[in-house]
Amino acid sequence: HEFLPYTSYPEGEYLAGKYPQIEEWARCEIPQDYRIMRDGKPEYTLKGTLIDERFQDFFDVNVLEGETNLNLAYSEAAITQKYADILFDGDALGKTLYTDQGQMTVISVIANPTEPTSIYYDFLRGYDLNRYNTRYVLTTLNFVRVSRDNAGSLAGMIANDTLITNYSWTDVDGEELSYSQVDTKNYKLVPITKLRQEEALEVMNLNIRYIIVLLLLGVVMIVCSLTNYFTMLVTRIGIRMREISLRYANGATPMQILRMFIVEISVVLIAAI
Numbered sequence: 001h002e003f004l005p006y007t008s009y010p011e012g013e014y015l016a017g018k019y020p021q022i023e024e025w026a027r028c029e030i031p032q033d034y035r036i037m038r039d040g041k042p043e044y045t046l047k048g049t050l051i052d053e054r055f056q057d058f059f060d061v062n063v064l065e066g067e068t069n070l071n072l073a074y075s076e077a078a079i080t081q082k083y084a085d086i087l088f089d090g091d092a093l094g095k096t097l098y099t100d101q102g103q104m105t106v107i108s109v110i111a112n113p114t115e116p117t118s119i120y121y122d123f124l125r126g127y128d129l130n131r132y133n134t135r136y137v138l139t140t141l142n143f144v145r146v147s148r149d150n151a152g153s154l155a156g157m158i159a160n161d162t163l164i165t166n167y168s169w170t171d172v173d174g175e176e177l178s179y180s181q182v183d184t185k186n187y188k189l190v191p192i193t194k195l196r197q198e199e200a201l202e203v204m205n206l207n208i209r210y211i212i213v214l215l216l217l218g219v220v221m222i223v224c225s226l227t228n229y230f231t232m233l234v235t236r237i238g239i240r241m242r243e244i245s246l247r248y249a250n251g252a253t254p255m256q257i258l259r260m261f262i263v264e265i266s267v268v269l270i271a272a273i
């Protein structure tokens with residue numbers, strides 16, 4: 001709980017360049033809600049994800065039409081087949097996607113993401129490097145592929161890392177200026193299968209209302225089943241009055257008869273489990 005799942009955009013390249021144990025890597029941002037605008041009014045809400053040029057190969061994004069290499073600019077989008085059909089009647093290439101966070105030109109149509117997935121998207125777009133190529137915008141998820149043999153050693157090395165950032169700019173007088181900043185950073189490797197367990201990612205594509213409805217239906221079914229069972233139990237007790245009377249006449253106490261019914265109920269419930 002002392003770690004954040006987010007890094008800055010430049011840290012991915014920094015870590016991959018410093019540690020040869022990282023065989024492959026990719027970056028993306030947490031999927032965000034975009035409102036699709038038509039005639040100035042929001043019509044749909046889509047999940048959009050900012051990705052770098054490595055995301056396509058890392059997560060096996062399948063391009064169906066258009067530009068095959070998803071090295072996207074911030075003004076470009078790769079839209080899923082589902083919403084290409086809904087928004088553009090299947091003819092999405094070259095069309096403009098208007099959103100409340102700017103407009104994008106659709107250059108590719110991609111396959112729908114396989115669900116369930118933590119990185120769900122309805123469309124992909126590129127990073128705005130003028131904004132994200134700084135250490136202070138902490139919204140990027142860094143994914144790395146490491147062999148099982150090297151995972152332990154890499155985890156130990158990045159647990160206490162020194163991050164050096166070089167800055168350079170030109171002042172108003174045209175003079176080139178630069179400085180370096182050194183920070184100590186602690187990184188942690190988390191298997192991708194445990195991201196939700198570590199609370200690093202929310203369930204992106206799950207509607208909580210469905211869970212509530214299913215829970216309510218489950219409760220109703222359980223209540224109905226128990227009501228039915230105990231109704232039958234009471235009915236059977238009435239039918240078994242002769243048996244109970246015979247047991248009582250032969251010396252069974254009320255507590256022993258009650259214990260008999262408790263054992264019968266317990267056996268049935270255990271068998272039901």
